[in-house]
Amino acid sequence: MATGRTHRPATRSRGIPEATVARLPLYLRALTALSERSVPTVSSEELAAAAGVNSAKLRKDFSYLGSYGTRGVGYDVEYLVYQISRELGLTQDWPIVMVGIGNLGAALANYGGFASRGFRVAALIDADPAMVGKPVAGIPVQFIDDLEKIVEENGVSIGVIATPAGAAQQVCDRLVAAGVTSILNFAPTVLSVPDGVDVRKVDLSIELQILAFHEQRKAGEEPGAGGEAVLPPSPAASAVAGAPLRGAAATAAEERKGPDGDMPAVMPA
Amino acid sequence: MATGRTHRPATRSRGIPEATVARLPLYLRALTALSERSVPTVSSEELAAAAGVNSAKLRKDFSYLGSYGTRGVGYDVEYLVYQISRELGLTQDWPIVMVGIGNLGAALANYGGFASRGFRVAALIDADPAMVGKPVAGIPVQFIDDLEKIVEENGVSIGVIATPAGAAQQVCDRLVAAGVTSILNFAPTVLSVPDGVDVRKVDLSIELQILAFHEQRKAGEEPGAGGEAVLPPSPAASAVAGAPLRGAAATAAEERKGPDGDMPAVMPA
DNA sequence: ATATGTGAAACCCTTCACAGCT
């Protein structure tokens, strides 16, 4: 439909598309692996395969960064590693703080990938006095009362929240007030932040639910597939209101969808 | 992200857009909270605010499920909870296996959100004989040699991989061969799977890198912002090849972008 | 009066296919 022209007359190419930004780390990882094996150049085809995308997409992505390839040859691995790292801001040092050093927080702190590539754990913070002073991943846990001081003294602009859901918004507010402008949230809550603050969310149960959706669909289409639940069809499945659905998995079998086609029983049009 | 798009000319209009599917869990969580507070109905405006999206998007999303609202009134909370749960497949029981019970795997297993809402940890599996038999989150760890048997006996169709990167593809292959068709991957690797298998990826360091990109941009635009790294502008920044960039953060300051405008120095047109 | 449900417009992202450089 040849989009009408909206043309941003502003300084062109101000923006690398968000979708491209989200893939740069993938390319970087693949390139780093090639670099370790001393591979000098790659074609878009090879690199795309390593990163799990198709080559046209990769070339388009790189075109937003500039022309870093050589026609007829491919891309210089070292050069691309450098350019992408720079574009992502990984040539500078990013001190981060992690708040909430429970099971998950501790695991994340121990996770190697954290420290590498430009990120440095400047502090671990927890609200439990019993945790304070105990070293996790070699870093002593500090008390939450010092959060503001820690953020300011270390010039922290990226914070990781791994607290329980109930504490997340409050911690977020304090981080933001102290100067943090990017937050990676592992707590299962929606955080509200002022304009100018970026939040990214990692949510285990959301990911599982999305998988379940597709899995259910597969089961409906392919009769032979495994993973069928053990639930026997329960008698009254017509209930609409009092579906418990919490705690343990609901037991209501619910009218199994037809062999394939179907649609919410209610409201046909 | 989404994966292996098995072209489906099949049952026509049955498709809920992927973007919508990815938001349903958010709505469900917000609705569950309302349900706990015994709120009977919500407007699209209120619910959208709670879920962190705008109301037009929410209404459009719900329109794919059917007409579950009442004009002039809003949506019945319990009813919507039920319908979304059903759509996501959460009214059935999904046994999952988790492979790789290290720091992260153990933290995930202990994570409450896992067990609730339709998911049940059927087994924890690890390759370390020393771990076998030890209970994690109340579930004894089993040895990886039994992976196939465990998957088959429990009718598992969803697997979670929390192994080191090096082991992930191999574990993935075994899971798939045993019948798993959905995988949630926490290992920092691209997994390749046959068509019909869905993979979703959770990658800590990718998320941080995306945040760093935006953070860098902010710093470039707003001169007063915090988080400035300590790097002094180094002399020769023209280097193209030997950028180390590994291990600790590279020290090369690299030509700082201009005060505001900026863009790859190379190739303007 | 008020809030949903939805065509249509606008926008963003991916894919195609080939011109252009090495």
Place this chain on the structure above:
DNA sequence: AGCTGTGAAGGGTTTCACATAT
């Protein structure tokens, strides 16, 4: 000959704005 870089086409997603129902 080979591979990048990119207009253009094609889908998908978001937003608008209002007809429609209670």
